[in-house]
Amino acid sequence: xxxxxxxxxxxxxxxxxxxxxxxxxxxxxxxxxxxxxxxxxxxxxxxxxxxxxxxxxxxxxxxxxxxxxxxxxxxxxxxxxxxxxxxxxxxxxxxxxxxxxxxxxxxxxxxxxxxxxxxxxxxxxxxxxxxxxxxxxxxxxxxxxxxxxxxxxxxxxxxxxxxxxxxxxxxxxxxxxxxxxxxxxxxxxxxxxxxxxxxxxxxxxxxxxxxxxxxxxxxxxxxxxxxxxxxxxxxxxxxxxxxxxxxxxxxxxxxxxxxxxxxxxxxxxxxxxxxxxxxxxxxxxxxxxxxxxxx
Numbered sequence: 454x455x456x457x458x459x460x461x462x463x464x465x466x467x468x469x470x471x472x473x474x475x476x477x478x479x480x481x482x483x484x485x486x487x488x489x490x491x492x493x494x495x496x497x498x499x500x501x502x503x504x505x506x507x508x509x510x511x512x513x514x515x516x517x518x519x520x521x522x523x524x525x526x527x528x529x530x531x532x533x534x535x536x537x538x539x540x541x542x543x544x545x546x547x548x549x550x551x552x553x554x555x556x557x558x559x560x561x562x563x564x565x566x567x568x569x570x571x572x573x574x575x576x577x578x579x580x581x582x583x584x585x586x587x588x589x590x591x592x593x594x595x596x597x598x599x600x601x602x603x604x605x606x607x608x609x610x611x612x613x614x615x616x617x618x619x620x621x622x623x624x625x626x627x628x629x630x631x632x633x634x635x636x637x638x639x640x641x642x643x644x645x646x647x648x649x650x651x652x653x654x655x656x657x658x659x660x661x662x663x664x665x666x667x668x669x670x671x672x673x674x675x676x677x678x679x680x681x682x683x684x685x686x687x688x689x690x691x692x693x694x695x696x697x698x699x700x701x702x703x704x705x706x707x708x709x710x711x712x713x714x715x716x717x718x719x720x721x722x723x724x725x726x727x728x729x730x731x732x733x734x735x736x737x738x739x740x741x742x743x744x745x746x747x748x
Contacts, residue, residue: 455538455662457509457727459676459708460496462668464489467516468547469571473596473623481516490523492668497527499670499686504536511564511727512542513676513708519548529553532561541727547572550583562590562728569595569604578611585613592729594619597626597636597643609639617730621707622646642721642731649705654698656714661696663712677701677709 466481481489500508510531518524519542529552531540541562553561563584567577584591593612595605597620609618620640622628628636628647636643659665660674660682667673672682672690678700683689704710711718711726723732 454505455507455509457511457658457663458500459511459513459663459665460493460667461513461515461665461676462489462492462496464518464521465515467545468520469517469545469568471568471571473598486521489668490521493523493527495670495686496666496668497531500531500537501534506536508537509539509727510537510541511708512540514543517545517547518542519544519546525552528561529556532557539727545571546577546580550580550587550589553584553587553589558588558590562725562730563592564728565591565593567593567595567604567608569601574604574607578608581612581616585616590725590728590730592617592619592725594621594729596621596623597628597646598623599632602635605636605639619643619707619729620646622648624705645710645716645718646707649703650710650713650716651702652699652704652710652713652715653702656696657699658712658714658719659699659709661694664690664694675709675712677704677706 463485464481465479466486500510512518512524514524524542525548528540528542531537533556537560539562540560541564543564543566545568546563546565565581581591581593593608593616595601595608595618605618605620612618618640620636620643622643633643633647659678663675664682665673665676666685670685672685673680674682674697682693683691699713704713707729710716711722719726721731722729725731
């Protein structure tokens with residue numbers, strides 16, 4: 454079985470406090486951190502044993518995972534298993550990068566977000582250059598607030614040409630055509646983020662070849678649909694995997710709508726769906742995708 458898993462454990466603490474972040478922020482207690490570590494270790498053990506399956510895993514923690522040793526250790530360990538096709542994590546890149554020397558960089562990848570005001574620009578850019586020097590697959594992104602535009606332009610100019618710079622539309626923000634055009638110059642795929650996608654009744658890979666898993670092993674089709682499909686650890690989810698239409702009116706998050714079969718994003722991101730790296734990201738992505746139609 455080929456299966457993509459979006460894992461989100463109980464970790465909620467973050468070293469940043471972005472005012473626009475929709476994720477809950479809190480300082481986890483030692484007990485909560487121990488619980489998160491135990492949940493992650495359990496999941497990693499399960500994934501390691503699934504040698505008859507081909508697994509791809511994206512960690513999407515509420516907080517920042519890579520400042521915790523158990524997330525770094527898990528990514529390194531999973532990256533070295535032959536049945537793991539890809540292991541990736543969403544991160545603010547505030548952690549050190551030396552641990553990546555132990556990972557298989559053909560399998561491991563990072564989805565990095567720059568948050569102006571939370572970290573010095575030169576520090577973030579320096580981390581990106583370290584990743585590039587280590588041969589790590591990674592994308593870099595920013596939230597599309599007007600006050601972030603100059604930061605995004607600076608990033609595009611300073612990042613290695615092969616690194617894809619993505620822009621997330623700010624939640625609840627309506628962009629004029631002129632505003633959208635400015636962001637699309639930087640990210641030719643911004644039109645996919647600009648508007649929520651109608652999804653009700655449309656086919657989606659979630660619930661068939663893509664699942665969401667929480668720290669208890671509860672399996673759902675995705676992070677945004679609460680109906681349970683079973684549990685990862687007792688195997689009850691497997692009989693529930695099948696094609697199914699989306700029950701929600703719209704999907705407005707990339708980790709959700711990228712799996713909609715009505716969109717061409719599996720072709721656009723072929724080989725890099727989890728880490729948000731387009732197939733054309735070989736130094737020419739800014740030009741090759743410029744014809745992406747506004748949606």
